Amino acid sequence: MMLTGIGAGPGAVVAAGGGVASAIGGGVAGVGGIAESVATGVDVAAEFATTGALPNLSAAGTAFLQRMVTNRLEQLTSFAPNRKRKRDDKKEPPKSGNGSNGFKVEGEGEGGCGVKAFKDQTCPKGQQAHHIVPDYALRYGNRADGAKGINRIPGMPSLDDGPSICLTGGSKVKSSEHNKAHEGTDPQIAALGDRKDKGPLGVAPIGDIIEISIDEVGKVKPHCQAEIKKKVDDAFSGVDRKAYGRTTQNPPPKDSEAHSTLSSQTAKDKNMQRDHFGKTKK
Incomplete structure (x- = not known):
C-alpha cells in the first residue's frame, strides 16, 4: 500500500489504512477544521509508515487529531516494515525441571526420584x-x-x-x-x-x-x-x-x-x- 501526504499536488489521492482523502488544488474538500485535522493526521501517519519515526502528538494540535493519529498508528503497526506490535499479554512459557516444592516434573531430568x-x-x-x-x-x-x-x-x-x-x-x-x-x-x-x-x-x-x-x-x-x-x-x-x-x-x-x-x-x-x-x- 502506498501512502502519500496532503498537499502533494492537485488531484493527489491519499490512502492510509483504508481511509482516502481527495486533495484538489492543495486543499481538502470538507467542512471546517475537522477535515483539515483528518488530512493532517493522515500525513503524520504516512510519515510514520515510511520513516518509522514516531510523531509528536502535542505538536499535532487538537485532541481529535491525537485520537485519530493514535488509532491510525495502531493500524499501521500491523503492516509497517521492521516493526512488531508489542503484546502485553505475552507470557513466559512454563519451565520444566524441578518444581518449587522440590519434586521432579514428570518425564524431565535424571535422578532425584526419591525411591x-x-x-x-x-x-x-x-x-x-x-x-x-x-x-x-x-x-x-x-x-x-x-x-x-x-x-x-x-x-x-x-x-x-x-x-x-x-x-x-x-x-x-x-x-x-x-x-x-x-x-x-x-x-x-x-x-x-x-x-x-x-x-x-x-x-x-x-x-x-x-x-x-x-x-x-x-x-x-x-x-x-x-x-x-x-x-x-x-x-x-x-x-x-x-x-x-x-x-x-x-x-x-x-x-x-x-x-x-x-x-x-x-x-x-x-x-x-x-x-x-x-x-x-x-
Whole structure:
C-alpha cells in the first residue's frame, strides 16, 4: 500500500489504512477544521509508515487529531516494515525441571526420584507414596494384619520396607500418576493369576509380579526407570523369584488353594527370613 501526504499536488489521492482523502488544488474538500485535522493526521501517519519515526502528538494540535493519529498508528503497526506490535499479554512459557516444592516434573531430568522404603517416604502436597510392587502381592491376609507382620509371605519385604515412590494424585483419580501406575500394574498381575501355567488360581511367581511392577511404574516415571529397578532389586535381594505372590487385590478365602499355597511357603534361605519390620533374622 502506498501512502502519500496532503498537499502533494492537485488531484493527489491519499490512502492510509483504508481511509482516502481527495486533495484538489492543495486543499481538502470538507467542512471546517475537522477535515483539515483528518488530512493532517493522515500525513503524520504516512510519515510514520515510511520513516518509522514516531510523531509528536502535542505538536499535532487538537485532541481529535491525537485520537485519530493514535488509532491510525495502531493500524499501521500491523503492516509497517521492521516493526512488531508489542503484546502485553505475552507470557513466559512454563519451565520444566524441578518444581518449587522440590519434586521432579514428570518425564524431565535424571535422578532425584526419591525411591525409598515406604516408612521413610515423605511426599509433597498433592502426591502419595506408592508401593512399586503392590503390598497385596506379598501377603495372604488384609492390609491391617499385614502391617503388623501377620499373614505375610515369608522372606518378602514388610509393608514399611516395601520400595515406594511419590506419585501425583490418588489411586482412584483418573489420569493421575498414581492412577496410571495402578491401571498399568493391577490388571496384568491379575491376569497372571488366571493362567494355569503360573500356578494355582490367584497366585503367580513373584519374579513375574516384580517385573510387571518395575515396567509399569517406570512408564509413569520414565526418567526414574534405572533407580526404580535398582531399589526394587535391592529390596527383594535374597527372595526366590520363583516363590508365589498373590495376584488378587482381595485376600483369598482360607479354604482356597491360593491361601494354602501362599501360607505354606517358606523363605528360600531360612537364615535370610525377615521379620515383620523387614529386618533379616537368623
